[in-house]
Amino acid sequence: MKLFLAGTALALIGAAPAQAQSPICGGISVVGEWVGGEEAGSDLTSAAQVFEADGRVPIAGHLVRMFSLSGATDIRIDVDAAPSGDPYISIYDAGGTEVAADDDSGENFGSRIQTTLGAGTYCLAARSYESGVTDVSVRIGAADVFGDTTPAATPQSSSPSGTEGGASCFTPGMARLGDGLTPSDLTGGIFANLTASESPALGFSLAQETPLSVIANSENGDPLIRLLDANGAVIGENDDFDGLNSRIDLTQSLQPGDYCIEIEDLNGADNAIEVGVEAFDPAADRLRRLNAAEYAPTSSDSVMVTDLGTLETALLHEVQASGDASWITIDLPAGGLVLTEVIGDGFDPIVTLFDRVGRRVAENDDGPEGLDSFLATRLLPGRYMIAVRLIDDSSGPVRLLMERYVPAQ
Template identity: 25%
Template sequence: MKLSTIFAAIIGAVIAGGGTAYYYQQDQNPAVSQSAFPVLALDKAHPGEINSSSLVNLSNGVRSVPYTLDAEAGLFYKIAVTGALRAQISVLQNGMLVANSNQSDSKASASVLAFKAETGGKYDVIVSGIDANAYGPFSVTATPLKSYVGGVVEAGMDITEIAMGRKQSFTLEVKEPAVYTIDMKADQGQVDPYLDLLDRSGREIASDDDGGDNYDAKIQTYLDAGTYTIQTSSALGADTFNGTYRLIINKADIPEVSLKSGDVLTVNGEKQAGLYMGDQQNFSFELAQPTFVNLKVDALGFDADVELDGLPISFPRRQNDGSTRAILPAGTHTVSIDGSQQGVYELTLGGNNLPPNVDDPRITPGQSIHAIMQSGADRVTHTLTIAQAGNYVIDLGSPSFDTYLSLQKDGFVIAENDDIDYNNDNLDSRVEVALQPGEYQIQVTMWNQPTRSRDYTLAVERK
């Protein structure tokens, strides 16, 4: 086929990005044939360049470089162009447009196109600038795609698939219990990745839309050995699921599990691991004296909800590790771990003696104390002893941080308050509650760990 014939055949093919029909400048030598095009050897990067001597579309000035690909019938192929050139790609066979990259981002520096070779033979792969101002070097690679749709996948695989406008399924074989990560990364086309993970019976274990980088999808969860189903689709609907994407499956090394719900923790700073399978896990620990406690939890495979003495510890957004440093009184304290999905966690509990300038955190009715939230701590627990039944008012205020007040007994929250009057900027805390004789805990909390010591006032009065 003559060069002039090949490019004349593209007339009328509307390519996204240029938005107009292609009409290329014919070579002065009409005897130049398709066989003169550089051949794209599979899995090999071929350097090229768009410059002023490249073939030009006379209607819009876009320039192009043609290649030849020998394709096998029934196989999928991925054409990737990288480099300085802002590129788009077209594929033709016998002068008919088979596919184009629909590249619409004028700032893009890479383009990817996947297509199916319905018949075997030679295909024309055309690398073009995205507009008339696109010049520069590039590298083009043609890769055959082995499809695993409907087949078996396992940990350690990184595969590229092409979506054809419908949801796709894969059988995941898990050989040993561990935390597994499944990443679905958009490569090209109308792919806003969406993932579903199902068990053998078809029950959904986990799903995700934007848990990965950008708008990619990611699932990380603990799985026992067995067979599961991964379903891939588009968050915009299966009918828009067109283009290529990567499916990456990895297995994470997990620590030896030693914790089980109900265990008594030792305050020694050593790291211990537990397995979360969907049910809340509860632990306790004893303090012989008021202690500066450091609690840290690292979760792998699930989003953990961790509470110390009934109040949550904070986790940074999109991270699965949280910690708290709290001044706690002598006695029994509790830690609970809950969350979504399943996974492994590591728990570290350490303690230090209180600084010399910190008093024993006890308070009695009729008393008002001035106390210090030590640098690095985010909560302090005071012990309140009630000798006479009645109605009590507990006030907490600070000139330097937003307070949060919680009154507890035997591990249960009786009353709590964040702001007395938020609308009028009164961020102090107050609770009014009827109490029976006994011992209670007042927990003073600030949500962000301070970089310096901050003072507060705590008062208890019987009405």
């Protein structure tokens, strides 16, 4: 991911030594470890070896590793889940400014950063898209001491041009993400950190036809985005694609030319928002939609499906639920009325029912009372698939209860 920083609103994550009482890297965390065990042994510029700094990313948290540079140095960081998972990483300087970030530039959903940094102290923050803890291997060092020199998407840090005055689309002073962008430029994504008051518009131009995604994420804001062409026509608009975050996926290639992203914040104008564009990834898009239970998986999809067998009368099954759908199959030996309940015990679940060919049969959230989900569906014999997920990013156990009633003879 190429990261461009604009304005003063930054999403900060940092670290300090595990034993330290005073936070560093922006004052966000006091839990972290030097890659060399101590500050004196953690200078990548002078080290002749790659540091191994494996660890565990906690649920909804981050793993922090610290290092120093005694001079400007080309560095490389590889973070891979062990044995599986999807980590993403950021580098922060001593003041808490994010100077590089990446997701999926390595192999098998691993993350890799290759960039040049000046002398100073830095923090690596590794996070994970997984709903549970994620064990990760961390390799960090000067780029020239890595045996494998396979290039990866190179994160960059810069400020979009024309950020003064909060200029709107296609007006003088409009902030820009980049010009003459190609599909390879967009592979890692190009993003800006800003507020809607500072930069209500971000312009960019494409040098080649390319499908792309426009993304806006914020911890405290509620971004709404529109993509406009050079004539001011709206190509796409989105609010609340994922929670309060927004996303526009353009599966058909955009033609070369000028474009602009309009940015509004429905929760105020001064919240930090990360806005950018990246190459549209069909595989990642399908996985996102499967996780949201927009449609049922097929045998070629790499999602786990739990088969509960035949529903004779009733079954009760505990599901470790998260914001990503958990998939379950059942078989009905005969037609009848099927009641489906998901009991959240404090969580807010949603349940979706699909038939054997993947058609959505029914869906419910919060019914008939409280946060639990309930379906009453008349079904024919056959195989059915159930998706259970939580409406937010929390995770925890919920109970799936299914009961089958047959017509009186």
